[in-house]
Amino acid sequence: MKPNFSLRLRVFNLNCWGIPYLSKHRADRVKRLGDFLNRESFDLALLEEVWSEQDFQYLRQKLLPAYPAAHYFRSGIIGSGLCVFSKHPIQEFTQHVFTLNGYPYMIHHGDWFCGKAVGLLVLHLGGLVLNAYVTHLHAEYNRQKDIYLAHRVAQAWELAQFIHHTSKKADVVLLCGDLNLHPKDLGCRLLKEWTGLHDAFLETRDFKGPEEGCTMVPENCYVNRQELEQFPLGIRIDYVLYKAVSGLYISCKTLRTTTGHEPHSGSPLSDHEALMATLCVRHSPPQHNPSPTHAERSPLISVLREAWAELDQGMAQGRWWATIAGYVTGLGLLLLALLCALAAGGEIREVAVLLWTPSVGLVLGAGAFYLFHVQEAKGLCRARAELQHVLGRAREAQDQPALLLGQQEGDRAEEQ
């Protein structure tokens, strides 16, 4: 790598709101998105909510000259909705589907059927290894009484762990996506603290877009204004996050966000705003990473503690639902036995036969509910155990500042 090395990276991110039959003007918006991406010629375009594979294939054909590499991340029943278009060859890709992603019986919310995931692309640019991640976390339907909070925190943790474990040899890490988390939400803080990723909006000196960097704004004609009642300026839930390893320096030169309409035609591309970042990677003079001080570590410890408590509460709730469902299944089985006896005895036979269907439904439904919540509690317990371990190590590091956490290779094992 040359000493005066510099790499400029232009990145585009958009939650495309591409629900077949439900999202307004989908075909037109996808066409305009393709035109826009062709005109702008970014290095990487990372998209969420491209639920229809036909839309992806349409964009793939349209963008082929400017973005020769592309990938659609398939998962779950409907899909992850994630896809990517790249000007540069994609060296490797893989994905991780989140263990917990809502409830199958919340059909009207639909997240469970999607298989929300994080996709990883490895690119080699100017001698650097770039790990680019694209993700979309579980939606927030009711901020006051959020039944999905524990799941979203667990997803943020899994996302952070996936990035942590798969990016150890990367020079530059980039994460784009719709996190469905406000900047100060627990999941967002957890993700940033554990991965060390920086927020383009907070870091850049050249931002143009809605106030406070909002990515869902009331000016957008597709936005449900009721959802933004509490937030007159809008909300910021879509992010460009990045970091570079020691010896390299990354900065966000400019960040542009659409403001409720596409710059060229005036109509919005989606109900979310698009993020366009220009990142610059430079070879900074090699410098020793300072040991984290107590003050630097404490946010990690406090956010880990907070997340632990949230997962613990979610786990208790999951177990409570499993217990209730277990009892209901047992009662349903008793009812079925009673109905069989009544039908066989000839008393109120027709009523017994009529009640047969709802009773079988009750047993099967409660049984499935039981199994689902057992699995939910196990998933939350797993995330809690990982968090607890990291918390323990962070506390040790606080007590012995020389012992660094995570990436650092302090070795306490005996040499044999």
Add this chain to the structure above:
Amino acid sequence: MKPNFSLRLRVFNLNCWGIPYLSKHRADRVKRLGDFLNRESFDLALLEEVWSEQDFQYLRQKLLPAYPAAHYFRSGIIGSGLCVFSKHPIQEFTQHVFTLNGYPYMIHHGDWFCGKAVGLLVLHLGGLVLNAYVTHLHAEYNRQKDIYLAHRVAQAWELAQFIHHTSKKADVVLLCGDLNLHPKDLGCRLLKEWTGLHDAFLETRDFKGPEEGCTMVPENCYVNRQELEQFPLGIRIDYVLYKAVSGLYISCKTLRTTTGHEPHSGSPLSDHEALMATLCVRHSPPQHNPSPTHAERSPLISVLREAWAELDQGMAQGRWWATIAGYVTGLGLLLLALLCALAAGGEIREVAVLLWTPSVGLVLGAGAFYLFHVQEAKGLCRARAELQHVLGRAREAQDQPALLLGQQEGDRAEEQ
């Protein structure tokens, strides 16, 4: 690291056959396993099929002095059955649950309910980073007509990808577990070719154990002899696999396998045999990794092609089942409508009411079957796409031998 550096690592692996209420003499075997592990004091003991968390907690208490670090990998409804005991502190751990793992309606096989997974532990030993993986793939119930073949190949691929992407900064990689794959099976070849892992049994010069390194042998009183009818010597499905990065050299000094009974008491510890390996990591003189020649690459290409075909066939089958289930769901809905009309009209009312339950069951069952197989086809399609990409890159590498695959950082992107 000292120039004459040498690290000795004693590793134990066992599929414990710990199914509550079903596995014979479980409590006694777990107790004897604990005694054995305490006596031998390995560096790492990696266990599979510890289905009961109580068994893990029992072992944890018993092994605490000799193995201060331990972890139980929770997943799915029943669990992954994986756990680990370590003499050295565990720096980090995480896990990946396989996307595909059999069929929920094959209740008698039960794999789907387990949440089969791969667990990762990061240890720092003598200045080296050791990534230790433990796994257990889907069981093989009928080798002649294996309906789970595509799932097992997809699991082997996900396992290989997980190791590939999470071990890029590790000095030593170790994988132990019950792969449910014979040494020449497609999944086993795929895993070895893509990760570059070596097989302790094939590498060591000092092996003591059953002929051909079998880990399920007819001498073991717990083994179902019918399952071994085709294999009079037994089968080898449990493995210790390893690799070290360039600049380090790893070898298997000794490999011992129990021979149907525990060395001390004479009774077997499980229906599988235990593997005990002594690995030695040395600092070999730094040497340049030779560019892979055509001859070296071609096994990767041919195994990728074979796996691609297997996944493609599995995908077609998944889609076929989804289509059939879709039609049956439609027919079931029609039948329900007809029954409603008959019941309302008063004709053969009792018959109509009686048929109501099986019809609702048919619609719900076929609907669930449809959703499951749509998700199966998507999962296989995802693995096939990843394989196809690697295959394309391997072919490019074959055509341009200077362009190395995977770990190598050949950069074909423009510097900006």
